[in-house]
Amino acid sequence: MQAKFITFEGLDGSGKSTHLERAADWLETSGLSCRATKEPGGTPLGDALRGVFLDPSWGALDGTVESLVIFASRRQHLLEVIEPALAAGTHVLCDRFTDSTVAYQGHGRGVALDLIERIDAIATGGRVPDHTLLFDLPAEEAHRRGQSTSREVVDRLDAEDLAFYRRVREGYSRLVGAHPDRFTTIDSSGPAERTWRRVQQVLAELLGLEERSLVTDAG
């Protein structure tokens, strides 16, 4: 089977990053070669740009400036990590990709969607993931989870209000409507173990894993 480029998307607080790490471990244990990575970041340059992007000392930034920083990180990530891994037959699990920019900068900040498309064409050639898992939960719950985390480092987007979260969720919902075959929406408002079972089912089907691996992992 050709290596697949699979992205995990969702609001901050949706639990996608935890499930991605767990999924990568599980796929490796099941004998599949897989690379876990994330955006913004994923390369030394990308990590530096992530630091700039999330630095609260800049305050509110223009959405187009945000998009340009994010796409600089994304291009480097594609060139240095994603495409080489796929070419070598390694599945790539990526925490966020261009759907995040459409949802956050497009719907959240109000950047024109056709401008994002044009930057995307330059930066990635319009690269689209093979499949996307959307971790969905009500904006209120995601916002509450975001506010109640006792992380030491508070990033720039932690300051966003509930209305921003609602717009971003609406953006994701429109993306699902526009690309129903690429997206699988996973309800992440319930217990983490229930969400995890669903993640396993979706990945097993996508990557042709036998039901046996699911049973083994479930103990």
Ligand code: TMP
């Ligand atoms: P993370 O917490 O999932 O690592 O993402 C960091 C923040 O960056 C998160 O608040 C979402 C934001 N972000 C965007 O606004 N646009 C993007 O294109 C990406 C990839 C992330």
